[in-house]
Amino acid sequence: MSVVSGKVSKTLDENIQILDDLYTDCHDVVSRKFPVGQERPVWVYLTYIDMMNDRFAIEITVVAPLLRFGARNSFKENYKDVFDLFKDSGIDTADFKELDDFDEIITMINAGESILFVEGYSKAIMIASRGFPNRGVNNAEAEVVVHGSREAFNEVIRFNTALIRRRIRDPNLKVKHSRVGRRSETDVALMYIKDLVRPEILNEVEKRLTNIDIDGILDSGYIEQFVEDSWLSPFPQVQMTERPDTAAAAILEGRVVIIVDNSPFSLIVPVTLNSFLQAAEDYYNRWHIVSIVRAIRYVAAFFAVALPGFYLSAAVYHPSMIPLLLTLKMSVSRQPVPFPAVLEFFLMDAAFELLREAGIRMPRAAGGALGVVGGLIIGQSAVQAGLVSPIVVIIVALAGVSNFAIPNVSLIAGFRIAKYLVLLLSAAFGLLGFWAGILILLIHMAGLKSFGIPYLFPYTSAELNDYSDTKDSFFRMPLFTLKKRPFYSNPNNLTRMK
Amino acid sequence: MLNNNMLSANERITLRQFQILFVLEAFGTGFVVMPRIAAEYAAQDGWLVALLFVLPGLLFAAMVAGTAALFGNEHFEAYTRRLLSAPVSAIVCFILWAKIIFCAGLELKLFGEIVRSLLLGHTPVIAIYIVVLGVAAFAAAKGIEARARLAEVLIVIIAIPMIILGVVALLNIDLTNLMPVFVTPPKNLARGVIRLGFIFTGLEFMWLAFPYLNKPQNGRRAAVQAMAFAGVLMILITVVTLAKLGFYNTRNTEWPVLKLIDMLNVPGALLARQGALILSFWMLSVFAFASASLFYGATLGKSKVKRGKHIWWVIACAIIVCIVAMIPFSRVQIYWMLDRIFLTFGLGFWVGLPIILIIVNKLRRSAK
Numbered sequence: 001m002s003v004v005s006g007k008v009s010k011t012l013d014e015n016i017q018i019l020d021d022l023y024t025d026c027h028d029v030v031s032r033k034f035p036v037g038q039e040r041p042v043w044v045y046l047t048y049i050d051m052m053n054d055r056f057a058i059e060i061t062v063v064a065p066l067l068r069f070g071a072r073n074s075f076k077e078n079y080k081d082v083f084d085l086f087k088d089s090g091i092d093t094a095d096f097k098e099l100d101d102f103d104e105i106i107t108m109i110n111a112g113e114s115i116l117f118v119e120g121y122s123k124a125i126m127i128a129s130r131g132f133p134n135r136g137v138n139n140a141e142a143e144v145v146v147h148g149s150r151e152a153f154n155e156v157i158r159f160n161t162a163l164i165r166r167r168i169r170d171p172n173l174k175v176k177h178s179r180v181g182r183r184s185e186t187d188v189a190l191m192y193i194k195d196l197v198r199p200e201i202l203n204e205v206e207k208r209l210t211n212i213d214i215d216g217i218l219d220s221g222y223i224e225q226f227v228e229d230s231w232l233s234p235f236p237q238v239q240m241t242e243r244p245d246t247a248a249a250a251i252l253e254g255r256v257v258i259i260v261d262n263s264p265f266s267l268i269v270p271v272t273l274n275s276f277l278q279a280a281e282d283y284y285n286r287w288h289i290v291s292i293v294r295a296i297r298y299v300a301a302f303f304a305v306a307l308p309g310f311y312l313s314a315a316v317y318h319p320s321m322i323p324l325l326l327t328l329k330m331s332v333s334r335q336p337v338p339f340p341a342v343l344e345f346f347l348m349d350a351a352f353e354l355l356r357e358a359g360i361r362m363p364r365a366a367g368g369a370l371g372v373v374g375g376l377i378i379g380q381s382a383v384q385a386g387l388v389s390p391i392v393v394i395i396v397a398l399a400g401v402s403n404f405a406i407p408n409v410s411l412i413a414g415f416r417i418a419k420y421l422v423l424l425l426s427a428a429f430g431l432l433g434f435w436a437g438i439l440i441l442l443i444h445m446a447g448l449k450s451f452g453i454p455y456l457f458p459y460t461s462a463e464l465n466d467y468s469d470t471k472d473s474f475f476r477m478p479l480f481t482l483k484k485r486p487f488y489s490n491p492n493n494l495t496r497m498k
Numbered sequence: 499m500l501n502n503n504m505l506s507a508n509e510r511i512t513l514r515q516f517q518i519l520f521v522l523e524a525f526g527t528g529f530v531v532m533p534r535i536a537a538e539y540a541a542q543d544g545w546l547v548a549l550l551f552v553l554p555g556l557l558f559a560a561m562v563a564g565t566a567a568l569f570g571n572e573h574f575e576a577y578t579r580r581l582l583s584a585p586v587s588a589i590v591c592f593i594l595w596a597k598i599i600f601c602a603g604l605e606l607k608l609f610g611e612i613v614r615s616l617l618l619g620h621t622p623v624i625a626i627y628i629v630v631l632g633v634a635a636f637a638a639a640k641g642i643e644a645r646a647r648l649a650e651v652l653i654v655i656i657a658i659p660m661i662i663l664g665v666v667a668l669l670n671i672d673l674t675n676l677m678p679v680f681v682t683p684p685k686n687l688a689r690g691v692i693r694l695g696f697i698f699t700g701l702e703f704m705w706l707a708f709p710y711l712n713k714p715q716n717g718r719r720a721a722v723q724a725m726a727f728a729g730v731l732m733i734l735i736t737v738v739t740l741a742k743l744g745f746y747n748t749r750n751t752e753w754p755v756l757k758l759i760d761m762l763n764v765p766g767a768l769l770a771r772q773g774a775l776i777l778s779f780w781m782l783s784v785f786a787f788a789s790a791s792l793f794y795g796a797t798l799g800k801s802k803v804k805r806g807k808h809i810w811w812v813i814a815c816a817i818i819v820c821i822v823a824m825i826p827f828s829r830v831q832i833y834w835m836l837d838r839i840f841l842t843f844g845l846g847f848w849v850g851l852p853i854i855l856i857i858v859n860k861l862r863r864s865a866k
Contacts, residue, residue, distance in 0.1 A: 428625075429625070430617060431775070432781065435778050435785070440633060443637045447643075
């Protein structure tokens, strides 16, 4: 958002006046006007926002060198261009830039850079000095792995790009910056490998980012919602990750990573359902166990969506499907329950969701106590009070636990919503409703795309990449067999391994 | 608006997807009565009827697909109008549309009856129609690409349990039920073959699917392969049903395939009555058939009338199918009608139309 238009004035006081007007009541803005030189001193004006930059770096790279330089020199006629002199000999840093546009200068000040105005020149020097307070590189919490890097992104965009750059030392790895948000002017970086990314996908990502017109972007979640293909879908169409190794792996697959300042989660596009069911450590372990774990995740995904619905349809409409002994036990356990089975499910599920939500918001120390209260006391009491039957507790718990076997939080949220659709249709129409619910989900996913890539790839349309992607889907074949990059990659550069 | 179809070609399907769609959508509910018809005409030689049906079936598939392939990605309505004149094209398109929609209505009615008698005895049949048509319309509205991708998933979901059950069924069949062989007079075999035709209610869909193929010039081969696969499936099911139930039981059971399914029991399985589950897998193919009927009905209607959005046509077709399904026909009447429709319009679209189009196309070309 343009707040000041026009060019920098040659008169220093005019520039100071503009900044003073603009930053009225902004007590975090630090500014100082001081003379440089003994005879015929040149006045300069330095300004920055406190704690947005590295104050110590400014002192030693700008203020001290300028004052020393001034003490040694006096600016007589023989100095034709003081501005260039300051740039070349008065500042002890390589990272600076000339600016003459006030709008850009303001943006830089707000971003944490320092600006030096010089009397008599209609331009200023931007000295790179960003240095926000940050929490450093911490352990990943949302995507925990047993085997592999512990590092996680933090809120500083440059740290995050560096964490990826450290893993891919290829000059073709590009970091393209832009700003999104009229007021927040949030830095957004696109990271990709130039010869691996599909140009049409990159163009589309850039186009969608450019189309965002909002006053503020406070987290990558905002960007996710603006660039996704279908806002109606409960399923995520952008992959969020807090792990630099996951982001680096995605870049090596020809995907685009979007890093947003102030957010510890970066975004990966395009995605498929398959990509959400893969974890970073899938590639760090041997293929046998990974393949088994992958299969378990798929089963867990099915359980999370379908188990309550399937149980309900079998128990209510088609009890003959259940072995006789089990049917009898279930009937006995259901006898004291005064509610219809579907209501039982909703009661238990509501309790489970409440506990989950409370568990997320509660202090960690209280989490264990919550687990005991929820799992043991509420579950047990509900059964003893005859509000729900034990089998429903088991089914709801199994479906809930299955959610946690899915490695992506956004996908879990999608499955949680989908579960209710299947449950309701099963409650109304038995197996017919169960399959109708599953079909609705499958139809929806079959029609879904992420930046042009079918969501169900490579379970469908796998021939587009000669079925190569199927080797890394339901099972993960040995690494040496994954010779081709996935379908998202530039078709001219599909060979990953020879 | 953001471009949503950058990579996968919009409204184009691969030959493999076309084949899967054909296998999944070609059979209506007639699939479950097929062994009964075969047994009615040829007793224990019923499998021979199925086998003999496959041979002309391949020829018909080749004729339809070969003719459609001549016109590449041109739509059915466009080339019939170009070759046969606008009024004739309008009549042909209307007949095809009416056949698709009416047959879909009859098949839906049969499906409703089956579901009510085996799974949902107390559910009003209109509710079953609404569920099936709602889901089918949702799929049809998503377009051919989504339907093709869905079919790729469904074929796996349906095939895996069917193969397991098929193996179990094969282990428990009594092949003496098929003896003695070759005792049926050729006339009966021929009549049986003709009557089996209505099973493939979806063969006409080929006319309307070709414009969406990414390589229509190779479509004929793909169609013949798909038909061969469907034919083998048909023969296998007939053999297994006859061998398991015997021709007498097969002939006197209304839905012998469903009875066969209900009799299957996989040792060690967690579920007791696995037939109900398998039946539900079969339901998926009925959903697919219904969605194909709505999709092609809507496509054809829209291309002829040239007005309205695809989704509105899908909804309109779904309403008409539902109305047809609610007409109080008996099952006997329904099978009789499906037979008659096949023998008149069905054969017309399988044999008559290809011949006419090929001749007119050649004449037009030579005239040029």
